[in-house]
Amino acid sequence: MQQAITDHVDSHLDETIEGLKRLTRQPSISAQRLGVLECGEMVVEMLRDAGFDAGLVPTADPGYPGIIAELKGKSDRSLLFYNHYDVQPPDPLDEWETPPFEPTERDGYLYGRGISDDKGPIAARLAAIKAVRDTMGELPITIRWCLEGAEEIGSPGFHEFVEQNAERIKSDVCIWEGGGVNWDGRPMVMLGVKGLLYVELECRSAKTDSHSSYAPVVPNPAWRLIWALNTLKDESERIAIPGFYDRIRPALENETKAIAALPDTSREFLHDLGVEMAVGEASGYEFRRRLIMEPTANIAGFGAGYTGQGAKTILPAVARAKLDFRLVPNQDPQEILQNLREHLDRNGFSDVTISSLTSEHPARTSIEDPFVRQVADSARRVYESEPYIVPSMTGTGPQHPVQHILGVPVASCGIDYPGNRIHAPNENIRLDYFRLGVLHTAELITELGA
């Protein structure tokens, strides 16, 4: 890397962090439609300040506009960034050490909702672009940027957004959100996302809560929902929806090799979360294989009856469960939704309704793609250590339309570290890794223009 770029990044780091704090102070909770538009406008303004031709672009829901931006460089070779400017709800609030929308620095860490996911990466990329441009007078390549405001609610309308704006965002390669280092500080190049099916199951009985002395005769929807859920997965953790595993593409040899090459960080991972034992007592290779390659059926929420202080003897009128299924290639969320409905019906739970709240297809870029080598090479130089190649993130994003409509290879290059408390209270970034993420982005831009 040119020393001038490093110097620029370092001398502007305070300014960069200030911009990130400003962005974090603006709540943008898509699940609650809170501040999303305001945050989108702020991002457009920041893009324009950095020299981009940028603007909000309507999606199917006007409350969640996309953003498309372009900054022409010396060559037509083009890099697409994907990010989102919405964040997860901050609750439970009482577990935050400092308020989620008042970004706070402590001991080299910066805390706040969205600071890691996904406002930190936006600020880091802006800083990298400015450093390269200011230093070289002009970007060596053209950078396009596509952002959305509804990623945390499953990117509704993003598929159509990509279809409708394909000409404006199509680029040679794409850097996704996320990315960063492993527990040992070595960079990770991640090449895909899991798919998602997010459903809410609901069971009703009486029209209002009633006295629990009626329990011998009035069906309890909480019990029914528990029994229904129990048919989906039991203590063996095997998902019992017929067909659930049928379409899964077996692991490729290069995926297996890449996973084997990753360090065993299961102890750090579990210790950080305060978890005693992994599911299935998995450790080592099997721990990593599960995280990266296994689909899941997770209960994200269950609510029924009285959950406050003390005893209330009530028979609930309604019970609801939120479930997210993380899917791996080549599972299809719509097919799984249908299989779930049929499974519940077959097991006598046709009274349990299903609302599908969001879904995504899984997506992966081939480990053999030349772009992967470029991202890895630039990372090796900046981090001064050998990058890990990770076949897929454990999380989800709308990468499928980008890979399949635009036909673009996608990899990550970011600022994260595994202790970032993503989606949880005290979400944070480490400022040293933030700096390295900025430098890696700048290095990659330079390399792509070489």
Place this chain on the structure above:
Amino acid sequence: MQQAITDHVDSHLDETIEGLKRLTRQPSISAQRLGVLECGEMVVEMLRDAGFDAGLVPTADPGYPGIIAELKGKSDRSLLFYNHYDVQPPDPLDEWETPPFEPTERDGYLYGRGISDDKGPIAARLAAIKAVRDTMGELPITIRWCLEGAEEIGSPGFHEFVEQNAERIKSDVCIWEGGGVNWDGRPMVMLGVKGLLYVELECRSAKTDSHSSYAPVVPNPAWRLIWALNTLKDESERIAIPGFYDRIRPALENETKAIAALPDTSREFLHDLGVEMAVGEASGYEFRRRLIMEPTANIAGFGAGYTGQGAKTILPAVARAKLDFRLVPNQDPQEILQNLREHLDRNGFSDVTISSLTSEHPARTSIEDPFVRQVADSARRVYESEPYIVPSMTGTGPQHPVQHILGVPVASCGIDYPGNRIHAPNENIRLDYFRLGVLHTAELITELGA
């Protein structure tokens, strides 16, 4: 009944209702420690106005005093009334047609929190006592009254209260709270209560909520609690805790006969609640047998993870369930608590903790007790129809210490009807049944003195 007593009740009915409204306007929510003491003082004042020697009596918790009152009559034969002056929390508030603590008359009904449970019965009994005393110059028997302010939170300390004050409240017979008419308007004499074990189960995994992409390796406490609960009861509705049914005293022939003699009100019951089908499709005799004779394992609440609007992909750190078990003779709540612990351990759920929030022993008075005939005979005369004998209420109350420490037969004699929305929004009484309840109480006092 003497016409003079009926006339007194009728000519003072407006005044009686005014007293009831005053009592209802005073919130006394034991679960929230709201207005309980103030309400207790108001009840003492009303008892003194009616000629009682009455006062607050401390219980283990000074926030929930008991009340003991006595009004000597012509003979030493004595009748004990049990009531409570605390009420359930009024929520959900938005389902009330008029505010819960502003008692409102509409079309012969009176609405308000506590109007049926248990302030209406207090006002009715006071009115009956005044009518008998004013008419006859003196009560024919001695009346003692024992009230508590913590019934709605499981009567903590009531057992000790009865033990410590046994000499002051011991009487020949006892009239409990509750009682009144069935859907057809015929009076019901109820002879017991179910017992209760109320527990909160809790399961924890990570120290905070985490990203649901960790689901392949981080145990989900919501799943674990669902699997644990599924071992307690499955779709057959049979409670699977070993020993749960072992001690249950089989139904006596006179209980079976009494239940058979009750009318089939299952359709009215279910229609009123908006329930399509009873548990096990029970109707007729089986419906009534279940309600009165069956113990239950009811989920009063289940909370885990995100239960708000929309999708949040979180892996919950904690899951909690509140369960109430209604118990029948001779089940022992402490033994069942221990069996529950052992059952969970045996099934691999020693990570699920149990907190016991409250418990009561079941209690029943024998149908053969001469007191039952006196309550029924007086009811027959007032209601001009054959009373139903109901072996037990479906609900719970602290009747066990009264029956077993004082050795007193207990029956009900009240003002309720089945549409009273007890514990729910729009709790109400019917004024015609209220009047009949007053007359029945007066008639019983007269009969006991004959």
